[in-house]
Amino acid sequence: MRRRNWFLFSALCFGFAFLYGPILSLIIYSFNASRLVTVWGGFSTRWYGELFRDPQIIDAALLSLRIGAVNATFAVALGTLAGLAITRFGRFRGRMLFTGMIAAPLVMPEVITGLSLLLLFVTLESVVGWPSGRGVTTITIAHITFSMAYVAVIVQSRLSSLDGSLEEAALDLGARPWKVFLVITLPIIAPALVAGWLLAFTLSLDDLVIASFVSGPGASTLPMVVFSKVRLGVSPDVNALATIIVLIVSLAVVVSGWLMIRSERRRERDVQEALAGRS
Amino acid sequence: MSQATGGGSSTSWQQPDTPPFLRIEGVVKRFGDFVAVDGVSLDIYRKELFCLLGGSGCGKTTLLRMLAGFEQPSEGHIYLDGSDMTDAPPYERPVNMMFQSYALFPHMTVAGNVAFGLKQDRVPAPEIKRRVTEALDLVQLGPFAKRKPHQLSGGQRQRVALARCLIKRPKLLLLDEPLAALDKKLREQTQFELMTIQEEVGITFIVVTHDQEEAMSLSTRIAVMDRGQIAQVGTPTEIYEYPRTRFTADFIGSINFFDGKVTGREGEALTVDVPVLGISLQVRSEIELPPGREVCVAVRPEKISISREPLDLPNVLRGKVRDLGYLGNLSVYRVELDGGRLVKVSTANTLHSTEREVDWDDMVYLGWRSSAALVLSE
Numbered sequence: 001m002r003r004r005n006w007f008l009f010s011a012l013c014f015g016f017a018f019l020y021g022p023i024l025s026l027i028i029y030s031f032n033a034s035r036l037v038t039v040w041g042g043f044s045t046r047w048y049g050e051l052f053r054d055p056q057i058i059d060a061a062l063l064s065l066r067i068g069a070v071n072a073t074f075a076v077a078l079g080t081l082a083g084l085a086i087t088r089f090g091r092f093r094g095r096m097l098f099t100g101m102i103a104a105p106l107v108m109p110e111v112i113t114g115l116s117l118l119l120l121f122v123t124l125e126s127v128v129g130w131p132s133g134r135g136v137t138t139i140t141i142a143h144i145t146f147s148m149a150y151v152a153v154i155v156q157s158r159l160s161s162l163d164g165s166l167e168e169a170a171l172d173l174g175a176r177p178w179k180v181f182l183v184i185t186l187p188i189i190a191p192a193l194v195a196g197w198l199l200a201f202t203l204s205l206d207d208l209v210i211a212s213f214v215s216g217p218g219a220s221t222l223p224m225v226v227f228s229k230v231r232l233g234v235s236p237d238v239n240a241l242a243t244i245i246v247l248i249v250s251l252a253v254v255v256s257g258w259l260m261i262r263s264e265r266r267r268e269r270d271v272q273e274a275l276a277g278r279s
Numbered sequence: 280m281s282q283a284t285g286g287g288s289s290t291s292w293q294q295p296d297t298p299p300f301l302r303i304e305g306v307v308k309r310f311g312d313f314v315a316v317d318g319v320s321l322d323i324y325r326k327e328l329f330c331l332l333g334g335s336g337c338g339k340t341t342l343l344r345m346l347a348g349f350e351q352p353s354e355g356h357i358y359l360d361g362s363d364m365t366d367a368p369p370y371e372r373p374v375n376m377m378f379q380s381y382a383l384f385p386h387m388t389v390a391g392n393v394a395f396g397l398k399q400d401r402v403p404a405p406e407i408k409r410r411v412t413e414a415l416d417l418v419q420l421g422p423f424a425k426r427k428p429h430q431l432s433g434g435q436r437q438r439v440a441l442a443r444c445l446i447k448r449p450k451l452l453l454l455d456e457p458l459a460a461l462d463k464k465l466r467e468q469t470q471f472e473l474m475t476i477q478e479e480v481g482i483t484f485i486v487v488t489h490d491q492e493e494a495m496s497l498s499t500r501i502a503v504m505d506r507g508q509i510a511q512v513g514t515p516t517e518i519y520e521y522p523r524t525r526f527t528a529d530f531i532g533s534i535n536f537f538d539g540k541v542t543g544r545e546g547e548a549l550t551v552d553v554p555v556l557g558i559s560l561q562v563r564s565e566i567e568l569p570p571g572r573e574v575c576v577a578v579r580p581e582k583i584s585i586s587r588e589p590l591d592l593p594n595v596l597r598g599k600v601r602d603l604g605y606l607g608n609l610s611v612y613r614v615e616l617d618g619g620r621l622v623k624v625s626t627a628n629t630l631h632s633t634e635r636e637v638d639w640d641d642m643v644y645l646g647w648r649s650s651a652a653l654v655l656s657e
Contacts, residue, residue: 168349169382171369173447174399187386269429 023246030239037234047240056225057241064205064222067136071143072200076193078144079151079200086152087159102156105149114213117142121214134216142214143207147200154199158192158263159185191263198256202249298361300325300483301346301451306355308341315341317507318355323500328477328484330494333504334530339487342504343453346485347376360450370399375444376453379460381436383428389415389439390424396447414442417476434465441473445480454486458493470497491531495519503527524657528577535583535622537576541568541654548593548649551576555620561593561649568656575655580625582651585612585643587636592646598622600641612637614645 030048034041051057086099105113121131121138131137166188170180186193208223215224222245229238299322308316316338323329331339344350346357348369356365364372375396383392390411397407415421418438428436437457444452457473458466474497477484488494494501495515503510503518503526511518511527522528525536537560539553548561551574560576568574584590601621602613605628612624624645637643 163380163382165378165380165382166384168347168369169376169378169443170384170395171349172347172374172376173396173443174370175395176370179399184384188384266429 026239027243027246029236030243032236032239035236037236037239047236051237051240051244054237057222057237060220060222060225061241063136063219067140067143067221068201068204070140071147071204072197074140074144075147075151075200076197079148079196080155080189080193082148082152083155083159086156102149102152105146106153108146110207110209111213113146114142114210117145117210118213134214135219138214138216139211139219139221142210143200143204146210147203150199150203151193151196154192154196154260155189158189162188191259195256195260198252202252205245205249297324299323300327300360301485302356302358303342303346304356304358306342306345306352306357308338308345308350309353314507316345316352319504319507319509320355321502321509321512323483323485325483326481327499328474328486328497330498330501331485331487331504332489332491332494332501332530334489337504338507339489339504340455343376343455343485343487346451347374347453348372373450374453375447375449375451377440377444377455377457379456381428381440381460383436383439383443385428387427388424389420389426389428389431392428392439393443393446396443400447410446414446417445417479418442433460433462434469437461437469441476445476445482448480449482452482452484454484456488457486459488459490466493473497495531503530505530521653522577522655525575525577525655528653528655533580533623535578535580537578539574539576541570541572541574543570549654551654555618556596556616557618558596560652562652562654563650564654566654566656568654572656576652577655578647578652580611580623581627583622583624583645583647585614585624585626585637585645587641587643590644590646593649594652595644595646596622597642597644600637600639600643603635603637603639610635614643 029037029040031043031045032039032041033044033046082102086095086102089095117138118134121134121141124130125132131141162185167180167184170184171177175183206223207221208227211221211224212227215221220228222241226238226241229235301321301323303319303321303323306316306319307314319338319342331342333339341350345352348364348367348371352365356363358364359372359374364374384395387395393414394407394411397410402410411424412421415424418441420435420438420442423431423435423439428439431439437460441457454473458469461469470493473484486494486497488497495518498515500512500514501518502512505526510530511523513521518527519531522531528534529536537551537553537556539551539560542550542552542559544550544567545561547563549564549568550559551562552559553576562576584592589595596614596616598614598616600612601615602611604611608628609625610628612626614622614624616622622645
């Protein structure tokens, strides 16, 4: 019994080390005083200071945050509509196809998504003259197209577990359909919307491949700047930047996960109390 | 329709000149090829507590949903208090519904749930407050106003749902299996509460249920539904004592059927020859049926006397007790006749005794009056 525990314990440690060792070393070396990335020269926060004095990085970071926020907002709006259509529209011809197509961007290789969007933007520009050139707008649109799929899946799973008679009860009590959506449906699925927003934001912040395809001159997101910097050799300030990104991303993931789990638990508790109340 | 008047009370549905409050006229509902409701016409009067009774899939819930406005009839019309509301959306009908799942809004308090309907009508806040308090007092939930639905028991939730529907003072209240989610003890108590509240507020109730006992004890009238159609409409007594079809007789309570042929009439009673029993049965009937007509004689178990001594009754059978069930207030027997046919008999246990008069494997006589049985020709 004890031996098996030791085996499992070491497996666990090995797994964690494999997953988080590189990130941990990155975080540690971001506090390295030495200019050489692989030589420890004592503790220092000078690279963080230097990072905040680098206008290229600051601009790219602000751009990424802006794209991320706009993308997440649009993705939540469109993804919610898609999720509503799947769960509430009833059976329509090609519903399975629509559901499958909503989920397709989740598994589509990024290179293909990026390439196809680039072709689309180029064609659009030559046919209707919009979007003129590639830059922030095209990156944002590209990000919305794939992150709304994630939001749609999250919203759909929440909506399908929602009791349809709640909406009917509201209609019955005199609320018009639009009002029902605002005061009944939205508040109940709100945790899923927040989780979807955070997820879409993180996805946009992370993306390098698609952004590289559809970006134009003067519009470099943070991952693009980091990638080009590293090609000239890893400098310690990139470590500092990466540490900050890891912090932001893990915070977003933890918060969205916590929101989902909390609402799930609350629902389970409600169900159990309902059953207990009956017996 | 034959309307046997029960008692001396003159209620509106028994007076021929009263106009109906709710008129359902030839309503049909199809879902693709499936016909859920097949040409239902019903007149329901003011202040009735009307039950739609039937097994699952008989169309009772679909009919209720059409009254609420969640489904559109494929054919037919629905008139409420003189105005056509066949195509009105649910939010424009003076009708409220209590859902089987109660459908309480989980993100609102009890008071918030109850106030919801009035807020939609833009009723001024002080009046909302007053009426919410009133409604919660009516269902005895005053102290629970600030709780969320998940902090309530099943019975309390049911009462919140009721208060939420009643507060808008609808012309018609629809209740979908209102007691199904409660346990037996609570159900009986709630049943009487529901009747008291209905009398107090004076609103017409339409209750959908699959539970015949619930329907019998709650309602002023019952419509028994079968495969999308109305099998029979009547007061609980009429439905139980004078079922018109085999389906209704079988669906409500338990009953013994004997198939036979009419041979003649002796005074008030018809003579029906039943080949399985090898004898003729005497059944009182006002309807004249020609000799040779195939009919079915139906007798309720509690109307049959059982004894070890010969009985002086017009219809007597002889058999052996095969099964005996003691239910506390009742004893239920299954008696095998000479031909192998089983007959259900039940007697009230009026004597406090551990000694039974009739026991397993006893040879017994079964008998009933000619007025205790029914002739069903459908």
